[in-house]
Amino acid sequence: MSDSVIEVRNLKKYFSVPGGQLHAVDDVSFTIEKGQTLGVVGESGCGKSTLGRTIIHLLDSTGGQILLNGKDITKLNAHQLKEARSNMQIIFQDPYSSLNPRMTVGEIVSEPLMLSGRYNKKQISEESDRLMDLVGIEERLRNSYSHELDGGRRQRVGIARAIALKPEFIVCDEPVSALDVSIQAQVLNLLMDLQDSIGLTLMFVTHDLSVVRHISSHICVMYLGQMVEKAETEELFTRPMHPYTKALLSAIPSVDIHHPSKRVLLKGEITSPINPKPGCRFYSRCPYATEKCKEPQELHEISPEHFISCCRAKEI
Amino acid sequence: MESKFLQVRDLQIEYTSGKQVIHAVNGVSFDLERGKTLGMVGETGAGKTSIAKSIIGVLPNPPARITGGEILLDGKNLLEASEEEMLKIRGNQISMIFQDPMTALNPLMTIGDQIAEAIELHSENAGKHAAKEQAIKILKMVGITEERYEEFPYQFSGGMKQRVVIAIALSCNPELLLADEPTTALDVTIQAQVLDMMNDLRRRLNSAMILITHDLGVVAEMCDDVAVVYAGEIIEKGTKEDIFDHPTHPYTNGLFGSLPMMAVGEKRLHPINGMMPDPTNLPKGCKFSPRCPYATDDCRTGQIVLDEITPGHFCRCIRNSKEAHNV
Numbered sequence: 327m328s329d330s331v332i333e334v335r336n337l338k339k340y341f342s343v344p345g346g347q348l349h350a351v352d353d354v355s356f357t358i359e360k361g362q363t364l365g366v367v368g369e370s371g372c373g374k375s376t377l378g379r380t381i382i383h384l385l386d387s388t389g390g391q392i393l394l395n396g397k398d399i400t401k402l403n404a405h406q407l408k409e410a411r412s413n414m415q416i417i418f419q420d421p422y423s424s425l426n427p428r429m430t431v432g433e434i435v436s437e438p439l440m441l442s443g444r445y446n447k448k449q450i451s452e453e454s455d456r457l458m459d460l461v462g463i464e465e466r467l468r469n470s471y472s473h474e475l476d477g478g479r480r481q482r483v484g485i486a487r488a489i490a491l492k493p494e495f496i497v498c499d500e501p502v503s504a505l506d507v508s509i510q511a512q513v514l515n516l517l518m519d520l521q522d523s524i525g526l527t528l529m530f531v532t533h534d535l536s537v538v539r540h541i542s543s544h545i546c547v548m549y550l551g552q553m554v555e556k557a558e559t560e561e562l563f564t565r566p567m568h569p570y571t572k573a574l575l576s577a578i579p580s581v582d583i584h585h586p587s588k589r590v591l592l593k594g595e596i597t598s599p600i601n602p603k604p605g606c607r608f609y610s611r612c613p614y615a616t617e618k619c620k621e622p623q624e625l626h627e628i629s630p631e632h633f634i635s636c637c638r639a640k641e642i
Numbered sequence: 643m644e645s646k647f648l649q650v651r652d653l654q655i656e657y658t659s660g661k662q663v664i665h666a667v668n669g670v671s672f673d674l675e676r677g678k679t680l681g682m683v684g685e686t687g688a689g690k691t692s693i694a695k696s697i698i699g700v701l702p703n704p705p706a707r708i709t710g711g712e713i714l715l716d717g718k719n720l721l722e723a724s725e726e727e728m729l730k731i732r733g734n735q736i737s738m739i740f741q742d743p744m745t746a747l748n749p750l751m752t753i754g755d756q757i758a759e760a761i762e763l764h765s766e767n768a769g770k771h772a773a774k775e776q777a778i779k780i781l782k783m784v785g786i787t788e789e790r791y792e793e794f795p796y797q798f799s800g801g802m803k804q805r806v807v808i809a810i811a812l813s814c815n816p817e818l819l820l821a822d823e824p825t826t827a828l829d830v831t832i833q834a835q836v837l838d839m840m841n842d843l844r845r846r847l848n849s850a851m852i853l854i855t856h857d858l859g860v861v862a863e864m865c866d867d868v869a870v871v872y873a874g875e876i877i878e879k880g881t882k883e884d885i886f887d888h889p890t891h892p893y894t895n896g897l898f899g900s901l902p903m904m905a906v907g908e909k910r911l912h913p914i915n916g917m918m919p920d921p922t923n924l925p926k927g928c929k930f931s932p933r934c935p936y937a938t939d940d941c942r943t944g945q946i947v948l949d950e951i952t953p954g955h956f957c958r959c960i961r962n963s964k965e966a967h968n969v
């Protein structure tokens with residue numbers, strides 16, 4: 327018996343578009359254990375945000391299962407889903423568009439408390455005070471509107487709203503990408519503190535590999551809707567196995583001016599996710615591609631707890 | 643005595659918004675030699691883009707106004723040049739790569755025509771035909787095949803569009819290239835391709851470049867010199883080695899401390915407290931003092947100057963100046 331909070335099995339999310347089926351998330355499986363953080367990385371269009379939104383059921387899944395504490399949430403009715411939602415939340419990328427401009431900070435933080443029906447008026451006001459204090463928003467901003475706040479404070483409001491009902495699981499969808507580095511560090515510290523103090527389990531979606539290395543215990547790398555590699559964080563950064571992961575890691579500009587990173591430059595750009603061919607989706611850009619790569623690739627364990635979907639990983 | 647290629651002296655820029663005056667750039671000075679790259683780092687609103695736009699003369703006036711200083715290109719003050727003269731300089735001697743490739747291109751013109759247009763306007767003897775040939779050559783140089791000449795921007799991905807924007811900027815072999823966050827909108831693997839290409843082309847043309855970015859990793863890979871901008875002032879400048887090996891100003895140190903990459907193995911990051919000061923109401927004395935852990939009364943009241951702490955390495959901080967001169 328494991329204490330996984332979230333377990334995703336063969337999750338699929340396809341969109342119908344002119345020209346066929348867009349495979350945004352294709353057969354993704356993973357588990358996140360209590361108190362851990364799974365980082366999901368990949369480039370724009372790889373399906374990482376869709377994955378996050380599908381897991382907390384903002385989007386209906388096309389296939390597969392999502393187990394929250396062992397219960398499949400893809401089959402819940404509206405009432406049960408509302409219950410489940412209080413246990414899983416999301417923090418969005420853009421703190422500028424994810425807060426209602428016509429609500430004050432206090433109202434935004436109180437809204438989930440009110441909707442839950444668990445609190446009376448006095449408790450709501452006490453609880454929202456506590457939440458604002460917890461995320462570091464000054465009491466004097468209670469009656470301000472979101473447009474009066476800077477990006478960092480807005481994101482703190484978004485975090486307060488997400489943790490209001492004491493969820494166990496939160497999807498963070500690029501929560502610091504829109505922020506300057508010094509503010510980004512403040513928000514990351516806040517998220518890590520909250521994780522320690524209230525025992526959150528996080529899924530952290532980002533394209534910023536240095537952020538993900540810092541905050542995650544495990545990382546999965548996505549490419550065109552599929553998971554290509556999954557491992558414990560330090561293992562992935564020190565021994566990347568998939569050619570795409572290798573290229574991705576080498577592309578991070580290094581701040582070490584005396585030991586510049588050796589780049590693996592990729593040819594071309596990400597190919598279309600509409601009606602993809604059955605073989606490896608990285609085929610057209612991969613420097614090691616062979617005929618064998620045109621066959622479907624299986625995610626397999628290459629060393630303990632290190633999974634990869636590349637048939638040539640052992641040779642290269 | 644040979645004068646420097648680009649000299650910016652005590653540049654001051656204000657924006658007016660209603661009755662408020664925003665002090666965007668407050669006395670910025672720096673030099674740049676041919677073939678060198680200067681990295682300009684700082685947070686949103688530090689004034690980096692205003693500096694670049696004032697050099698190429700596209701600062702929108704109003705609301706912006708250059709209230710002082712000079713910008714000398716080969717000894718000629720660009721701020722005194724007429725619009726007619728600037729038209730010749732812009733795109734020819736100086737060109738700029740904008741941050742957002744999605745909005746920098748004309749959606750109703752083919753990619754090829756947009757490049758050819760720049761060439762036709764700026765080379766004296768280029769007819770339509772010669773311009774097209776040249777445009778194809780440049781397109782190939784940035785790694786786009788000739789077949790795509792007749793396509794429109796919407797048919798290109800973000801990385802490809804940024805290549806086109808770079809192709810236009812380089813079409814007239816500029817002596818000075820201003821790159822404003824050229825890869826911020828791109829994914830890392832595409833960013834690596836574009837940076838590689840920019841480096842290659844710049845070396846071939848021996849252009850000088852000002853690279854504006856907030857990404858210290860990009861600076862480390864691309865630049866010779868670095869200027870750190872905060873609230874419209876340069877607070878530290880020097881060679882890349884000066885800044886990366888001996889960051890001296892508390893703000894520069896704060897920027898490095900905020901980087902998750904630098905803190906591997908360390909759980910907490912060391913962010914800078916607070917945030918950028920309100921540019922309509924800048925603090926007296928050191929503009930960083932409200933956020934600085936070392937601030938004293940002298941910092942809050944005194945006039946803090948950019949002081950040379952080691953040859954070529956300048957820092958605007960009295961704490962460091964004192965230490966440097968006592969030692």
